[in-house]
Amino acid sequence: MTGPDELSGPSRTPAGAAPPSRLRAADLLPVAAVGLRTRRTRAVLSTLGVAIGIAAVVSVLGITRSSQADLLARIDRLGTNLLTVTDGRSASGREVPLPVTAAATIRRTDGVRSAAPTAELPGVQVFRSDRIPVTLTGGLSVRVADPSLLPTLNAKVAHGTYLSRATSAYPTTVLGHATARTLGIRDLAGTPRVWVRDRWFTVIGILEPLELAPEIDLSALIGPQIAARDFGYGGRPSRVYVRADVTRTAEVSGLLARATSPESPDEVDVSRPSDALSARLEVADAGTSLFVGLGAVALLVGGIGIANVMVIAVLERRAEIGLRRALGAARGHVAVQFLVESLMLAVAGGVCGVVIGAAVTYALALQRGWQPLIPPAAVGAALVTAVVVGAVAGLYPAMRAARLSPTDALRTA
Incomplete structure (x- = not known):
């Protein structure tokens, strides 16, 4: 009989035969x-x-x-409850601007924690010097924002401070991270200034990168008061950032279009920036x-x-x-x-x-x-x-x- 560690043939052999290999x-x-x-x-x-x-x-x-x-x-760190409301288009393809009351009506919507209106000023650019040709914009824009933008986006200031109700009335600006890098401004040493259309604005802050709001990264932010006085801003937002309750994000997303424009909800675009990461x-x-x-x-x-x-x-x-x-x-x-x-x-x-x-x-x-x-x-x-x-x-x-x-x-x- 073979042991358990052997590979062999039958254990029994006929009499006189050779044992199996x-x-x-x-x-x-x-x-x-x-x-x-x-x-x-x-x-x-x-x-x-x-x-x-x-x-x-x-x-x-x-x-x-x-x-x-x-x-x-x-995605978890940035949050999936950030929504954006932007200008939509009519059935004929014409761009339909948001109403002036968009931010106020959105804030009153059930499930909305905060809302921050912003508006890009058409034809207004930001430059490092008044000697740079106006055609060399570097893809940067000037955007109107109020103090509610920072908490709504969960944004942080890397250098300096953000716009307040006091500084918003003066020629001051807060630069997005990419904007500051493009303009060659690393910090606030020496009180840097930038040229906005036909006057100097003092840089009072630089934001940290905003992955869910890249348009803010590429903008110089100014207050509504100075924008109305110097650039004819009428208070109509082009984009509203909305922070909803985490458990009700989908529900709030379905309510925002009608809350923004009750007469024409189909002409309002509502999106969730985190969907791009997903x-x-x-x-x-x-x-x-x-x-x-x-x-x-x-x-x-x-x-x-x-x-x-x-x-x-x-x-x-x-x-x-x-x-x-x-x-x-x-x-x-x-x-x-x-x-x-x-x-x-x-x-x-x-x-x-x-x-x-x-x-x-x-x-x-x-x-x-x-x-x-x-x-x-x-x-x-x-x-x-x-x-x-x-x-x-x-x-x-x-x-x-x-x-x-x-x-x-x-x-x-």
């Missing part, structure tokens, strides 16, 4: 590794094909998970599927490479196979030897691929400032896939080696 499980790996040790370059190249495919899959899934986690954290999650998922598919193709090529190497190994080692068969090795022993050899190649490639993919994920995540995340399911699936690829790739060569008869193998060796 045995291959202990403890000897299986050393025997299967003979071909790998004697043909190291070929083994490394075969392993590399599987490693590339596994590394591609693991790194793509890890990078995607890390970036999505960072994006979700940013859409990036779907784009990332689509890109992930594409790159995982490419990784699967690379893994398939690696599996074909292993199968090719194993077939060549069977042809080259006919003398070894014939000698082992002549010394009593069973067909199953030869088949298992070559199958295990193929599995060893694939598993080695899978482990190397996981390590490479994890290293790529960590390097890119740390460079981008993300928290590195590698899904455990991706690692497990990668290793299981490597084993399956090795088994499938080694099945035909193993069966071919097992079918060789000792006399034919020794005769053709």
Whole structure:
């Protein structure tokens, strides 16, 4: 009777017959590794094909998970309850401005926590100097805003202070982050000034970046009083930022159009800026599927490479196979030897691929400032896939080696 660690035939033998050939499980790996040790370059190249495919899959899934986690954290931090109400268009395509009372009626809407009206002044630009041609605007604009804008957007001032009821009546301005950078103003040292149409405005503050309000980043903000006195501002907003109750954002979004313009609610545009960030999650998922598919193709090529190497190994080692068969090795022993050899190649490639993919994920995540995340399911699936690829790739060569008869193998060796 054989022990539990032996691969053998039936435990009972007829009287006078030779005992069945045995291959202990403890000897299986050393025997299967003979071909790998004697043909190291070929083994490394075969392993590399599987490693590339596994590394591609693991790194793509890890990078995607890390970036999505960072994006979700940013969405949670910025808030999904910010809504914007902007000028709409009529059925004929004509732009319809918001009514002067838009901000006041929106504030009275149930579920609205705050509302901040803003208006871009057409034809009014901001420059660093009065010597710059008016055509070189740099994409910057001048926007009217009141003190309610800062709390509504959850914005922060990086330098200086924000507009107040007192400073709004004077030629003072608060620059968006991108505006200050474009104008070359890093801080408020030296009391910087900017040229707005035909007069100087003193910069009293610079905002931190506003990801959900990029138009504010590209604007110089002035108060309604100075805008009315110097630029003819009539109090009509072009955009109203609305902060709703978190649990009622969707409900409030459906009420804002009618609250803004009861007579023509279809001519008011209501949007949620965070939807643009959420859409990036779907784009990332689509890109992930594409790159995982490419990784699967690379893994398939690696599996074909292993199968090719194993077939060549069977042809080259006919003398070894014939000698082992002549010394009593069973067909199953030869088949298992070559199958295990193929599995060893694939598993080695899978482990190397996981390590490479994890290293790529960590390097890119740390460079981008993300928290590195590698899904455990991706690692497990990668290793299981490597084993399956090795088994499938080694099945035909193993069966071919097992079918060789000792006399034919020794005769053709």
